[in-house]
Amino acid sequence: MRRSASSVLVGVVRQVLMAIFIVALLTFIVGPLLWLAIRALATSWTYPKLLPDGWTLQWFGKVLDDPQLFSSIRLSIAFAVTTLIVSSVICLPAAYAFSRFEFPGRRVFLIGLFATNAFPKTGLYVALAALFYALNLMSTFGGVVLVHLLGTIVFMTWIPAAAFASVPRSLEEAARDAGAGRFRVFFSITLPMALPGILVALIMSFLASFDEAQGTYLVGAPTFYTMPTEMYSLVLNYPRQVAAVFSILLSVPSVVLLMLVRKHVMGGQLAEGFQIR
């Protein structure tokens, strides 16, 4: 079949538009990150040059030697790990129950958990902070963990629930027929098959806590400065290169952890987990 001249033209125009779209998207997404990353290695920078005046590694030493910045790194990890443990204990059994038991109010409760996401974050934290004064939770470790915990609940119930639900019941029943006990079935059939989904949830939750800034600032400052909240003052009080180095350090865990589960996240575990059933 011969294509007419006009349809060839349309094809060319379409390809050119697509190429422009891709270059624009590339600049839009990656450009700012590269621009910031280069700063971490720059001695100084003169506008309007596209590259720094010279290269250096001294800023990395500066960050790691600063006791305040270093303590914020430790604090961030402490909060993230604590949040993850608390959240797992609270949410994972519930996720299993939501996927495997039929109980009164199941769907209402499942959707009700979304309440944490249905309120704009800053508004929710302001309301929460007012209550925290009464409960003596302002500027306490527990208060910050609570704020972080709220950011993980939807991830930790919905995504694992979808993962548990996708394990075929017939497999569990077959194992039970073969004489395996309830716990044996859970640990050797259900859990391994649901593991990718649970892993996605765990990592999303770890990062949600690790990256949480606004709630931590509202509830934790001035006692607790995690890495993200440290950034608020860092960009004002330190040279720009230090902020850039700090940014790279703060991004490393996210990038590494998300790379591990990239396939599952892109493969639909995340989107799957957010469909209401």
Add this chain to the structure above:
Amino acid sequence: MAAIATRSESKRPGSSPPDPGRFGTDRSESRRRIGGLLMASPPIIVVAVFVGFPILVAMAYSFGHIGGLNRTIATIARGQHTVDSWHKLTLGAYLDVFNDERFRHDLGVTVVVTLVSTLAVTVLAWVIAIYLRTTPEGARFRSGVAKLLSGLAVVPMFIPVVIASWAMLTFYAADGFIRSICAELGFQGPTWGYTMACVGIGLVWTHLPFATLMIASGVQSVPDSLIEAARDSGAGLLTIVRTVIAPLTLVPTVIALTFTAIGTLGAFTVPYFTGPNAPSMLGVDMVSYFRSFNRPQQSVVMAVVVFAVAAVFGAFYVWANFRSAKDSGRV
């Protein structure tokens, strides 16, 4: 409420009639139900106590009730409007806030920024999703491009919002990349740092991954046969998108829209870093009223206003779910 009916129906637990042999007697059945409820209750309790309850307490505070749990905050706050008995209420704090021209302006700006960036996110996500969906299997170059696109769209998920905001600011600042490259090319570029444009760009950037994942997975699940049938009957790409793909992707699209809109409404970090001092978005206003001006009651009033705006978006979400349930004959 329900998601994509065709997919969820088969997987829904309990959708098949209970097998009497497996559940045994009524008593073990009801024990299972109670056990399930108990196991499921911890996160529900956490959300009820630390989301639902504080919002009710805060609303009472915004109407002037300073007793009970609001006593501590009321003793340190300035400029409050209070009532002395439980059955009265005062709109004083609301009048304070709404009589402030700056707040009215900020509210307008917040809603406009939310609408514009939500729209931009959805359009971008749709373009990427359609490109992924229409990439033929054999085409090596195109599938490479498709991979690149879908990879790019999720990059922001890997980067903490604080870092993203800071990166946006340096990129669009007066001495940033955009201005530098314009200067190299010999003309004066725009300075977007510390403007609402930069806030909008930053919000689009941070919300793109979730919307793309939602919409792409929805578009991906439209059956090939439907698209091919439409193509065979001579429909162009736009017609196929409009008449076949879009109706089947309504729910994921609305989920993406709602989440982006609610996230944008409550954003603090992006506007705090990249925005101007005035006007600012309500997220920034709330935090500064709470922390810097020591006027938590006014801050809570703003929170209630933001919740009300979010409820409008939420209603849209419920409507879409209801419509899809109706279309599939389940309501």
